[in-house]
Amino acid sequence: MTIGRPLEFDPDEALGAAVQVFWSKGYQAASLTDLLEAMTLSKSSLYQAFGGKRELFEQSVGRYVDELSAVMLARLDATDSGRRFIEETFFGVAHTAGQAAGGRGCLLANSASELGQRDPGLAAHVARGMERFAAIFCTAIERGQAAGEITNGISAPVLATYLLACMNGLRTMIKAGATCHAACEVCALMLRPLD
Amino acid sequence: MTIGRPLEFDPDEALGAAVQVFWSKGYQAASLTDLLEAMTLSKSSLYQAFGGKRELFEQSVGRYVDELSAVMLARLDATDSGRRFIEETFFGVAHTAGQAAGGRGCLLANSASELGQRDPGLAAHVARGMERFAAIFCTAIERGQAAGEITNGISAPVLATYLLACMNGLRTMIKAGATCHAACEVCALMLRPLD
DNA sequence: TGACTTTTGGACCGGTCGGTCCTAAAGTGA
DNA sequence: TCACTTTAGGACCGACCGGTCCAAAAGTCA
Numbered sequence: 001m002t003i004g005r006p007l008e009f010d011p012d013e014a015l016g017a018a019v020q021v022f023w024s025k026g027y028q029a030a031s032l033t034d035l036l037e038a039m040t041l042s043k044s045s046l047y048q049a050f051g052g053k054r055e056l057f058e059q060s061v062g063r064y065v066d067e068l069s070a071v072m073l074a075r076l077d078a079t080d081s082g083r084r085f086i087e088e089t090f091f092g093v094a095h096t097a098g099q100a101a102g103g104r105g106c107l108l109a110n111s112a113s114e115l116g117q118r119d120p121g122l123a124a125h126v127a128r129g130m131e132r133f134a135a136i137f138c139t140a141i142e143r144g145q146a147a148g149e150i151t152n153g154i155s156a157p158v159l160a161t162y163l164l165a166c167m168n169g170l171r172t173m174i175k176a177g178a179t180c181h182a183a184c185e186v187c188a189l190m191l192r193p194l195d
Numbered sequence: 196m197t198i199g200r201p202l203e204f205d206p207d208e209a210l211g212a213a214v215q216v217f218w219s220k221g222y223q224a225a226s227l228t229d230l231l232e233a234m235t236l237s238k239s240s241l242y243q244a245f246g247g248k249r250e251l252f253e254q255s256v257g258r259y260v261d262e263l264s265a266v267m268l269a270r271l272d273a274t275d276s277g278r279r280f281i282e283e284t285f286f287g288v289a290h291t292a293g294q295a296a297g298g299r300g301c302l303l304a305n306s307a308s309e310l311g312q313r314d315p316g317l318a319a320h321v322a323r324g325m326e327r328f329a330a331i332f333c334t335a336i337e338r339g340q341a342a343g344e345i346t347n348g349i350s351a352p353v354l355a356t357y358l359l360a361c362m363n364g365l366r367t368m369i370k371a372g373a374t375c376h377a378a379c380e381v382c383a384l385m386l387r388p389l390d
Numbered sequence: 391t392g393a394c395t396t397t398t399g400g401a402c403c404g405g406t407c408g409g410t411c412c413t414a415a416a417g418t419g420a
Numbered sequence: 421t422c423a424c425t426t427t428a429g430g431a432c433c434g435a436c437c438g439g440t441c442c443a444a445a446a447g448t449c450a
Contacts (some may be wrong), residue, residue: 004426103312112371117298127372169364176307177322199396
């Protein structure tokens with residue numbers, strides 16, 4: 001398949017750039033012009049390589065989930081305590097309050113909010129992504145439970161779903177302009193059910 | 196001021212219709228055509244009465260906050276228990292999971308998510324709205340604390356901020372496709388800090 | 391009735407949207 | 421070198437976007 005003129009761009013890199021654009025602007029506000037500029041390719045290349053805006057978005061969400069879960073899993077494995085992993089995750093997000101990074105929130109949550117109900121196909125995609133994040137929390141919880149750092153009174157999957165919902169709430173409140181201090185206070189309360 | 200041709204539409208009613216459109220579709224996805232159709236007025240009337248899409252949206256958000264907080268305050272006053280008011284609010288939202296109403300989420304949270312970082316003026320508006328909802332929770336908490344139904348170990352404003360964040364998380368998870376059962380389980384955990 | 395004020399409908403605007411398509415360029419293998 | 425395959429650039433598309441503007445309609449008041 002090396003026949004023909006070779007690609008002048010790295011599809012993986014281009015997709016990474018698309019993720020950034022969608023993450024910062026959202027789906028609808030991101031115009032093809034924005035995307036092409038960030039991805040540094042021509043319109044025809046985009047359509048040939050990714051199919052169209054909608055398809056590019058779906059791939060971007062997938063890529064975002066893949067990357068973020070890889071990062072989280074790496075951090076989870078590098079942390080000897082499941083509980084500390086969770087705490088660090090939450091307080092790490094809380095500390096993005098007031099910063100530029102905080103305003104973007106989570107691409108997956110943003111997608112759920114913006115298009116969750118309007119695009120069934122994408123909704124399923126988003127739901128699957130959420131489950132993957134929940135699964136990471138679940139693993140962390142199970143380790144914490146085994147180590148006695150986290151209560152055994154609540155099943156790990158339920159607790160994981162709860163944490164995911166809390167995380168989304170935290171992100172929304174940061175998007176709405178909460179201070180770092182307030183976000184941290186809220187975090188502390190959110191983590192209580194772990195006890 | 197009765198001089199001239201009288202309005203053929205009720206501005207208040209029209210604004211109510213605009214709220215519904217923005218609530219269902221979001222700001223960017225709601226076109227002027229959508230709005231005009233729902234509001235049953237002509238483009239020139241819209242511009243004369245509300246200023247433009249952006250201004251109409253701001254007024255719609257304000258109206259949404261006014262209406263919803265009025266409804267909540269009425270329910271709060273009709274409930275003799277501050278704690279039960281909070282529980283009913285949360286489980287009421289949880290039970291919208293899987294329903295059409297659940298997919299729309301909260302207009303204020305949606306606005307924060309969609310435009311919070313891109314429009315400073317609107318962001319301030321949204322933040323103020325959030326504070327109003329927090330204030331309602333705060334009142335309920337104070338009543339609950341006075342009645343001994345809610346712990347005094349956490350200050351009412353902090354607890355209120357926490358509940359608001361949880362509510363937003365709950366809404367996001369419902370938008371992302373959570374089942375009613377899962378939402379209720381999460382609710383129960385979210386309300387634990389009240390103990 | 392007639393002067394005046396305001397609203398209404400809709401034509402019209404430039405701009406941008408996502409998407410298509412065709413041609414030239416840039417590679418490959420023989 | 422030359423036939424072949426694929427990409428890149430960009431002209432072009434119809435549709436729709438939010439917004440402006442103006443003439444006709446519908447009232448009020450004297």
